[in-house]
Amino acid sequence: METWSTYHHKELTARLLVRVKSLAAAIAGKLGRRPVIMEVCGTHTVALARTGLRSLLAGCIDLRSGPGCPVCVTAPEEIDYMLCLARQPGVIIATFGDMVRVPGSSGSLEKARIEGCQLQVCYSPREAVTLARSNPDRKVVFLGIGFETTAPAVGLAVKEAAALSLKNFSIYSAHKLVPPALATLASDPDLKLDGLLLPGHVSAILGRRAFTFLAREYNLPAAIAGFEPLDILGALLELLLQIEKGEAQVNNAYPRVVSETGNPKAQEILREVFSLAPANWRGLGLIPLSGLKLNTAYQDFEATGRWPLELKPVPPPAGCLCGNVLKGLCLPPQCALFGRRCTPLRPVGPCMVSSEGSCAAYYRYAREAG
Amino acid sequence: MCLGVPARIIAIEADGVQATVETRGVQARVSLALVEGCRPGSYVLVHAGHAISVIDTEEAEARLNLWKELIAFKEASSMSASTSTIEL
Numbered sequence: 283m284e285t286w287s288t289y290h291h292k293e294l295t296a297r298l299l300v301r302v303k304s305l306a307a308a309i310a311g312k313l314g315r316r317p318v319i320m321e322v323c324g325t326h327t328v329a330l331a332r333t334g335l336r337s338l339l340a341g342c343i344d345l346r347s348g349p350g351c352p353v354c355v356t357a358p359e360e361i362d363y364m365l366c367l368a369r370q371p372g373v374i375i376a377t378f379g380d381m382v383r384v385p386g387s388s389g390s391l392e393k394a395r396i397e398g399c400q401l402q403v404c405y406s407p408r409e410a411v412t413l414a415r416s417n418p419d420r421k422v423v424f425l426g427i428g429f430e431t432t433a434p435a436v437g438l439a440v441k442e443a444a445a446l447s448l449k450n451f452s453i454y455s456a457h458k459l460v461p462p463a464l465a466t467l468a469s470d471p472d473l474k475l476d477g478l479l480l481p482g483h484v485s486a487i488l489g490r491r492a493f494t495f496l497a498r499e500y501n502l503p504a505a506i507a508g509f510e511p512l513d514i515l516g517a518l519l520e521l522l523l524q525i526e527k528g529e530a531q532v533n534n535a536y537p538r539v540v541s542e543t544g545n546p547k548a549q550e551i552l553r554e555v556f557s558l559a560p561a562n563w564r565g566l567g568l569i570p571l572s573g574l575k576l577n578t579a580y581q582d583f584e585a586t587g588r589w590p591l592e593l594k595p596v597p598p599p600a601g602c603l604c605g606n607v608l609k610g611l612c613l614p615p616q617c618a619l620f621g622r623r624c625t626p627l628r629p630v631g632p633c634m635v636s637s638e639g640s641c642a643a644y645y646r647y648a649r650e651a652g
Numbered sequence: 653m654c655l656g657v658p659a660r661i662i663a664i665e666a667d668g669v670q671a672t673v674e675t676r677g678v679q680a681r682v683s684l685a686l687v688e689g690c691r692p693g694s695y696v697l698v699h700a701g702h703a704i705s706v707i708d709t710e711e712a713e714a715r716l717n718l719w720k721e722l723i724a725f726k727e728a729s730s731m732s733a734s735t736s737t738i739e740l
């Protein structure tokens with residue numbers, strides 16, 4: 283029996299659900315409104331929708347999705363840069379599959395492929411290195427999107443390319459870091475959060491300690507959560523108990539994967555390969571020190587150095603509320619385009635494209651339910 | 653995109669970095685370059701072709717017990733509350 287199958291424990295899940303609902307209802311009674319809890323991670327957004335937990339809890343918890351879908355927070359100008367790269371002669375774009383259908387101001391990578399650009403979907407960044415080795419007459423550019431969870435694997439690929447002295451491999455580093463984005467949200471006066479459900483796999487890399495500033499500086503209760511229904515309910519219970527007592531801590535409700543100080547090897551790779559840089563987030567704007575660029579030692583592998591194309595500021599698609607959805611200021615169905623002009627088949631914004639986008643999750647599962 | 657899949661290590665290659673893992677009956681090759689201290693039989697969390705964490709089964713058990721305690725306490729007190737109502 284696999285260890286985590288205990289996390290499918292049905293009876294305990296049912297009891298936790300009852301307890302979470304009654305505790306949330308009691309808190310709502312005191313506050314005069316439902317407690318507002320943001321699930322930061324896109325994988326949580328999908329898990330909440332798929333398991334039906336979101337609708338089961340809707341009566342007593344106001345769950346908001348956050349900026350935790352890497353594809354969705356990629357800025358419009360970054361997408362346009364990727365499209366420009368794809369159209370450079372001799373370039374093969376290597377990317378995670380989620381990016382392929384995201385619309386930029388001149389189509390999407392999928393459309394670029396139809397026009398003849400070369401595109402390879404990778405599961406691991408290492409595959410892009412292999413691709414470069416087997417195509418010496420082409421230039422392979424890997425699109426580095428993702429948070430702390432993904433960046434170490436990209437860092438390893440860059441190190442491997444450096445060790446092989448590969449001249450035809452580079453990355454476009456559009457990585458984003460979660461804690462600075464949470465600091466931005468925590469200080470947003472329009473967003474009155476009562477608690478945060480923290481991303482389990484970003485925390486696996488960073489450790490619980492990287493998030494304690496939320497309690498210390500913003501007095502915001504938080505809990506790191508795993509991804510089984512039982513994990514999510516356990517973390518919500520821990521979070522609600524804090525809210526009830528008026529305390530603010532950062533609980534680690536996923537200790538089988540997350541430690542106090544995180545993954546030292548992954549952090550070492552991040553330090554060795556990348557340095558902190560400002561990053562432009564869709565919805566959240568420019569946040570200092572919230573991105574990663576390659577270090578001087580690996581500069582040669584930075585695509586922006588090889589193709590210094592100008593990034594013009596691009597307005598988001600007309601009518602698209604992705605920016606507010608990503609900040610938890612509104613729910614997908616509040617967007618006038620939701621389900622009408624914007625559907626997963628014909629997406630207007632990235633939140634409807636990515637498998638982890640909140641609009642896509644609401645569309646797919648809410649429609650099935652209702 | 654931060655999706656992680658729990659998997660059991662079946663075999664580690666001579667380089668100590670490449671490993672074969674199994675999850676739900678499916679085998680895959682992953683890199684262990686980002687973790688330390690795993691053996692065949694260890695459970696790891698796999699993301700983008702790399703193990704990023706070794707799953708600690710004792711911690712898993714301990715958390716389950718904590719949650720059980722947290723709800724059992726309340727269930728017991730609401731039970732006694734309802735019993736006392738019946739007695740009244």
Ligand code: SF4
Binds near residue numbers: 601617618633634
């Ligand atoms: S429904 Fe479509 S247009 Fe509206 S916010 Fe979501 S992605 Fe943007």
